[in-house]
Amino acid sequence: MAQWIAQEGLSLDVCSAGEIAVARSADFPAERIILHGNAKTPEDLDAAFGYGVGRIVLDSASEIVRLAALAPRRQRVLIRVTPGVHAGVHPAVATGVEDQKFGFSLSSGAAADAVGRVLAHAELELVGLHCHLGSQLTELAAYETAARKLIGLMAAMRDRTGVALAELNLGGGHAVPYVEGDEAFDLAAFADRVRRVIAAECASLRLPVPRLVLEPGRAIVNRAMVTLHRILSIKHGIGARTFVAVDGGMSDNPRPELYGARYSVHAVRPASAPMETVTVVGRHCEAGDVLAADVPLPADIRPGDFVVVPGTGAYNHSMASNYNMVGRPPVVAVRDGKARLLVRRETTSDLLVRDIGT
Numbered sequence: 170m171a172q173w174i175a176q177e178g179l180s181l182d183v184c185s186a187g188e189i190a191v192a193r194s195a196d197f198p199a200e201r202i203i204l205h206g207n208a209k210t211p212e213d214l215d216a217a218f219g220y221g222v223g224r225i226v227l228d229s230a231s232e233i234v235r236l237a238a239l240a241p242r243r244q245r246v247l248i249r250v251t252p253g254v255h256a257g258v259h260p261a262v263a264t265g266v267e268d269q270k271f272g273f274s275l276s277s278g279a280a281a282d283a284v285g286r287v288l289a290h291a292e293l294e295l296v297g298l299h300c301h302l303g304s305q306l307t308e309l310a311a312y313e314t315a316a317r318k319l320i321g322l323m324a325a326m327r328d329r330t331g332v333a334l335a336e337l338n339l340g341g342g343h344a345v346p347y348v349e350g351d352e353a354f355d356l357a358a359f360a361d362r363v364r365r366v367i368a369a370e371c372a373s374l375r376l377p378v379p380r381l382v383l384e385p386g387r388a389i390v391n392r393a394m395v396t397l398h399r400i401l402s403i404k405h406g407i408g409a410r411t412f413v414a415v416d417g418g419m420s421d422n423p424r425p426e427l428y429g430a431r432y433s434v435h436a437v438r439p440a441s442a443p444m445e446t447v448t449v450v451g452r453h454c455e456a457g458d459v460l461a462a463d464v465p466l467p468a469d470i471r472p473g474d475f476v477v478v479p480g481t482g483a484y485n486h487s488m489a490s491n492y493n494m495v496g497r498p499p500v501v502a503v504r505d506g507k508a509r510l511l512v513r514r515e516t517t518s519d520l521l522v523r524d525i526g527t
Contacts, residue, residue: 391481400471
């Protein structure tokens with residue numbers, strides 16, 4: 170994946186030493202890597218410095234001091250601002266509001282104070298501001314509001330310090346449809362409206378227009394992947410509900426249980442039977458291990474059949490776990506009718522290799 174991203178000329182967002190190691194193994198251009206994280210470990214920073222990542226997004230006052238003390242060379246940084254913008258998303262994925270773990274608050278003055286702190290360290294080169302409003306956003310007005318607020322902060326900092334910041338990173342979170350009826354993100358309208366807002370605000374404040382950076386990861390990869398499950402059992406409940414259990418679950422997709430993410434499910438085998446409303450569940454020892462509630466599947470499905478869940482390119486593989494010591498599934502690339510293994514299936518030997526107890 171890192172190689173494909175590099176070939177497309179895109180940049181790479183990393184959040185750990187492990188993700189930096191992946192980028193490094195693919196010889197991803199270091200100058201096109203941005204390191205995020207609200208609590209970067211010493212190992213994360215060592216890896217970032219060792220590879221020479223292009224930008225590090227600062228997330229706390231202590232991180233500013235730590236980064237300045239450890240940087241082996243002048244490091245380009247951005248400040249993550251919490252703009253206080255409510256985007257109408259689930260609280261677990263709302264990152265632009267106050268009272269959550271990310272960024273420096275704009276309303277409290279913490280963001281402006283962070284600018285001054287960074288500029289006081291010659292080891293750090295402040296290139297811009299960053300914000301991220303959340304995930305699965307459809308409201309373009311939220312991005313417009315955030316852009317206005319951050320441009321206002323840029324102008325205030327220019328007036329106070331004489332420094333005009335060159336970059337504005339508005340993050341991502343562009344919504345993609347998971348089930349029928351989901352609203353898609355209007356990318357063309359977003360591009361037009363946000364650029365107009367930035368240009369107008371900069372003109373009124375006599376500020377140079379900054380370079381606009383976006384992080385549309387989910388919108389790029391989500392619909393490029395599907396997950397294939399084998400049905401293990403079918404159980405008709407006491408009520409009208411029918412449970413269809415598959416050979417995966419929350420170990421390969423924890424999102425439904427974490428924050429109510431919804432998915433559609435489709436039978437692979439052609440069927441002429443009428444559709445029946447069922448609940449597709451996983452194999453794990455949790456009543457909440459539900460992949461998709463109340464979805465239509467053919468009434469003649471049976472154990473051994475396959476079902477496919479579309480829209481699993483974002484987060485599923487990266488959030489997978491070994492709950493109940495279940496191995497993670499493989500990842501297979503398919504193009505022009507040909508399949509190629511990208512990540513092999515995890516084996517029991519893989520699960521045991523770290524266990525050194527006696």
